[in-house]
Amino acid sequence: MIAEIIAVGSELLTPFRQDTNSLYLTEQLNSLGVEVGFKTIVGDRLKDIVRVITTALSRADILILSGGLGPTEDDLTREGVAETLGLQLRRDPQIVQAIERRFTEHGWKMSSNNVKQADVISGATVLPNSNGTAPGQWITGQSDGKEKIIVLLPGPPHELKALFESSVVERLRAKVPKQFLATRVLKVTGMGESACDARIAPIYKRFVDVDTTILAGPGEIQLHLRTQAQSSEAADQRLDSLVGKIEDELGDCVYSDNGDSLEQIVSYYLQMRNATLAVAESCTGGLVAERLTSVSGSSRYFLGGAVVYSNALKTEMADVPEDLIDVYGAVSEQVARALAEGIRKRCGSTLGLGITGVAGPTGGTAEKPVGLVFHALASENGTEVVKRQFPGDRARVRWFASQQALDMVRRKVM
């Protein structure tokens, strides 16, 4: 079966916004064995929406529409689907009540335009939206003698994802031919894309039935593996075999084989070791702390830390001796080491991280150019310092540095 993903919204036809829901939807559809044949983006004009749906019905079996379910006059997806199928919209009093309740609960005043979100296409199943006011809708019908499935989803990604998982996945699974797919995502750090490919290509090329995609990101490479087989066990076994061979080749450069983020992996290991962490950040400005605390439950191992942008604060918050900064400069191996050791002692943590560098775009010198970062990790066994020279703009340098720092923690406690 072929799916078409249709993103509705004039903002997606501007230079400022891009449809990102389709990546998530594609992943979900693929895992059900459904291929995405087309993606279309259309603006908030009823005539165009009808035209796009008509075209999609002629070439796809499953239409997933996102966006255009909000309360404004521009939100016309419901109207577009109803018009294409020659069906009526009726206002559902239960949904009106649910919307009113949502507003009351949050102490908001509901403006009258919101009731539009309670309009349901005749014959459609309403898909409750626990994260927003506009419910999704599911409607099936015949076109050219074939069954077609049309799903309307809200545009905001967190609403779309929750709704897709709670109400769409199982409905779709019941409609598509049974298939046995397996997928794995390996995450690799500490090597470049071509070096990685050179080492693993001889391995994955022997697995001709596995679809292997290599994606390079800042400070990380992702290997996406996908296969199908006669049973889900057979598919899993096939991928497990390939993953095992790749992990043997790449060793501890592979930090995750289930899609977990580096901060999530660090979280597992720190808890397993009953260890705690504190961080003193200069150039990363809170990014490492932010990544660590993005993991729910991080208070069990992350005590906290200091963002020590000024030199005075490096001394005040992490006990870096003033003369060390005077002699070696704020961006130096010595100050990184002092930050790590100072914050560890101050917070009473098992491990202390210290990061100092030149994020740019200004502030670089011949001796200490933009992209130079010192990362230090202090423990009871002493302190290790890694000096790196990262390429790219401010955001990339900061990301690379956070990646390096978290990877040092991972290797220490793994």
Place this chain on the structure above:
Amino acid sequence: MIAEIIAVGSELLTPFRQDTNSLYLTEQLNSLGVEVGFKTIVGDRLKDIVRVITTALSRADILILSGGLGPTEDDLTREGVAETLGLQLRRDPQIVQAIERRFTEHGWKMSSNNVKQADVISGATVLPNSNGTAPGQWITGQSDGKEKIIVLLPGPPHELKALFESSVVERLRAKVPKQFLATRVLKVTGMGESACDARIAPIYKRFVDVDTTILAGPGEIQLHLRTQAQSSEAADQRLDSLVGKIEDELGDCVYSDNGDSLEQIVSYYLQMRNATLAVAESCTGGLVAERLTSVSGSSRYFLGGAVVYSNALKTEMADVPEDLIDVYGAVSEQVARALAEGIRKRCGSTLGLGITGVAGPTGGTAEKPVGLVFHALASENGTEVVKRQFPGDRARVRWFASQQALDMVRRKVM
């Protein structure tokens, strides 16, 4: 005139890769006064490519195709356009020579499939590609009695951009009616989407010649305004007039009218006031510091701060009295206030921010549910505290809280 952008490539129908050329192409087309009506993504199947081009010819005047011009068997854009238009492909000996020369110059060996890139659609103008082997093509023709323009561009962004600028912009300008466009982006915080729309709809609806798009994000609304007029001055004046009326209505809820981020605006005001800032964050875990320091030059006004996840660190780093935490709990107005005042005093900054709350998904209680956040801003005139109850998951609660905190700083120093 309406354009359709068609990205060709099966990799763009996977969960891993996204078409990004269309954002650039949209910006270029808009600046010529051409609106993008549709974007379509299609895989490397000839039948599907023909189908997509046929549909596009029925609804758009200008078709911009990217990708599918390479040397492999999967590269079928030339074939697709030729078949749709009922035209032949002929191999151009000059292009063959140019490709051979390119390979020789780089010291590469040319494999025989590369000559495929010299196939030109009958009647097309060849657009030289100075950054790659596959040239672009430009072809015009009639469909339904209207002139249609079809442009074939290579997929790699640096090749596409250079080729578009050198060979397409002026050709298009000669074909489209002379137009003068102006655009503005207003950013609004402190109100919801429907409340905002209810207040400004009566204003922008009087400007029927201005295209107004409202985009809601977490803790922020963007208003995209676009118009065209007889001269660029007239277009600018028209938007300035609308922007003035919207700003009158929304007051200081509008924080930017040129697309600047909230952290950038805070940066301007703090520098203008010669003020400095320090931050003590609990539930946001470094996010506020990270956002502040993402701005280059932030060391001029951001001294640093503390990520005080544990109660002990709240006392150690921001001098929060222990008994305050015992009596009121870590998530309380009193502790937020103490964090703001403590970090301000400790860092010697003009302003101090303190944030404490329940980011979730765990840790909520009936009295202090997930999403409850206290934000405090201390200055020489005292401390203000804002209590909010945010919806959504951990990431959204943290983002909302950072947005609220930065907006308090903005309102204080604006």
